Amino acid sequence: MKDKLYEYILMLGDNSMILGHRLSELCGHGPSLETDIALTNISLDLFGQVRSYFQYAAELKGDGATEDTIASLRFDRDFRNVILVEQPNTDFAYVIGRQFLFDAFHLPLLEQLMNSNDETIAAIAAKSIKESRYHLRFSSSWVKRLGDGTEESHQRMQAAINHLFPFVSELFRETKIEKEMKELGIGADLSLIKTSFNQKIKEVFEEATLEIPDTPSRQTNGKTGIHTEQMGFILAEFQYMQRAYPNMTW
Amino acid sequence: MSNTVELKNIEALLREVTDPEIPVLSIMDMGVVRDIEQNGKALLVKITPTYSGCPAMDTIATDIKLKMDAAGFDTTVKLVLAPAWTTDWITENGRRELEKYGIAAPLDETSDKHALIDGKRIVKCTNCGSTNTKMVSQFGSTACKALFQCEDCLEPFDYFKCLK
Numbered sequence: 248m249k250d251k252l253y254e255y256i257l258m259l260g261d262n263s264m265i266l267g268h269r270l271s272e273l274c275g276h277g278p279s280l281e282t283d284i285a286l287t288n289i290s291l292d293l294f295g296q297v298r299s300y301f302q303y304a305a306e307l308k309g310d311g312a313t314e315d316t317i318a319s320l321r322f323d324r325d326f327r328n329v330i331l332v333e334q335p336n337t338d339f340a341y342v343i344g345r346q347f348l349f350d351a352f353h354l355p356l357l358e359q360l361m362n363s364n365d366e367t368i369a370a371i372a373a374k375s376i377k378e379s380r381y382h383l384r385f386s387s388s389w390v391k392r393l394g395d396g397t398e399e400s401h402q403r404m405q406a407a408i409n410h411l412f413p414f415v416s417e418l419f420r421e422t423k424i425e426k427e428m429k430e431l432g433i434g435a436d437l438s439l440i441k442t443s444f445n446q447k448i449k450e451v452f453e454e455a456t457l458e459i460p461d462t463p464s465r466q467t468n469g470k471t472g473i474h475t476e477q478m479g480f481i482l483a484e485f486q487y488m489q490r491a492y493p494n495m496t497w
Numbered sequence: 498m499s500n501t502v503e504l505k506n507i508e509a510l511l512r513e514v515t516d517p518e519i520p521v522l523s524i525m526d527m528g529v530v531r532d533i534e535q536n537g538k539a540l541l542v543k544i545t546p547t548y549s550g551c552p553a554m555d556t557i558a559t560d561i562k563l564k565m566d567a568a569g570f571d572t573t574v575k576l577v578l579a580p581a582w583t584t585d586w587i588t589e590n591g592r593r594e595l596e597k598y599g600i601a602a603p604l605d606e607t608s609d610k611h612a613l614i615d616g617k618r619i620v621k622c623t624n625c626g627s628t629n630t631k632m633v634s635q636f637g638s639t640a641c642k643a644l645f646q647c648e649d650c651l652e653p654f655d656y657f658k659c660l661k
Contacts (some may be wrong), residue, residue: 281633281636284634284636284644285634285636288636288639291640292548292550293550294550295546295548295549295551299549299578369579370581373580373581374549374579374581377661378640384635388614
């Protein structure tokens with residue numbers, strides 16, 4: 248049971264960590280000062296959530312594990328994030344598209360987790376949801392602005408969505424662990440999240456004059472540790488210091 | 498009785514600890530201190546983060562420990578997550594200090610949405626008091642703030658976002 252809960256917490260925390268890392272890559276590179284600050288602020292929120300999740304995970308794991316060892320000393324196959332959040336910052340439309348799709352999933356997820364039987368998960372969710380509401384406001388307003396903007400911005404926003412959308416189905420494909428956690432009242436019911444997600448997408452895309460792509464979904468399995476080649480590059484950068492100078496602190 | 502006096506002293510000392518990013522604001526006025534337990538020399542201070550990623554929390558915890566240990570306590574600072582912090586816990590005094598410092602204090606939840614989403618001009622400029630202000634960015638210099646500018650006196654200023 249402890250092992251399964253540990254895995255489930257990684258599923259929650261790893262999404263925030265990998266997306267948070269992707270956003271941190273934009274620090275100093277955002278298309279404008281305001282978006283740069285916004286994206287890195289969102290990154291900071293996500294990493295704050297990661298710390299809470301990983302502190303809890305470390306407690307469950309024991310054996311000298313800490314939030315830092317969990318973040319910095321696992322290999323790609325040990326990560327439980329979905330493939331969507333690994334996608335690179337191709338251009339601003341991709342960054343916004345990825346963020347919006349994740350936020351539209353994250354918010355209803357946290358809404359459910361607030362009522363988790365697990366007190367720590369419930370507390371982290373209650374804390375995180377306040378921040379994630381701002382994230383969704385930010386990302387959806389940009390999806391609308393770009394989608395319903397100029398011909399160029401519309402075309403590029405749609406292109407980004409077309410690329411990202413096949414990764415969405417993984418969010419709702421229930422793994423064994425997620426099923427068990429749901430049945431125990433600890434985890435969320437993904438089918439309910441899917442309903443809220445679809446509603447939000449429809450509402451925002453309509454206003455943004457974007458189309459929901461009907462491209463087939465990809466058979467991705469990030470939640471069981473099968474990642475794309477992106478993951479190696481992400482971890483190489485994220486974990487460099489701990490790998491090069493084991494146990495270093497600052 | 499002596500315990501009550503002691504607690505008042507502890508609170509007075511904690512009042513001197515400030516948020517490193519908003520140095521005019523005491524952590525007591527921020528509503529960050531959730532509980533104080535004292536048993537002889539042993540002191541337990543429970544604090545809660547404003548935002549989960551708030552980098553000030555580690556500094557605040559260290560500052561509390563340094564201050565209270567110097568006063569003769571053996572201090573432990575514990576971070577608690579529930580119940581989650583809300584801007585409602587900022588005291589009246591805290592709100593005044595924020596405004597004096599040039600940060601507009603959080604509005605109620607509905608007005609906050611009007612200001613941040615619908616672009617309503619209701620946030621009061623901390624420099625001239627005009628509400629003819631516009632949002633420049635939903636995210637400001639820290640995660641808890643949005644960036645505004647006054648269209649009358651042109652002063653750019655931070656607005657502390659409502660967190661419920």
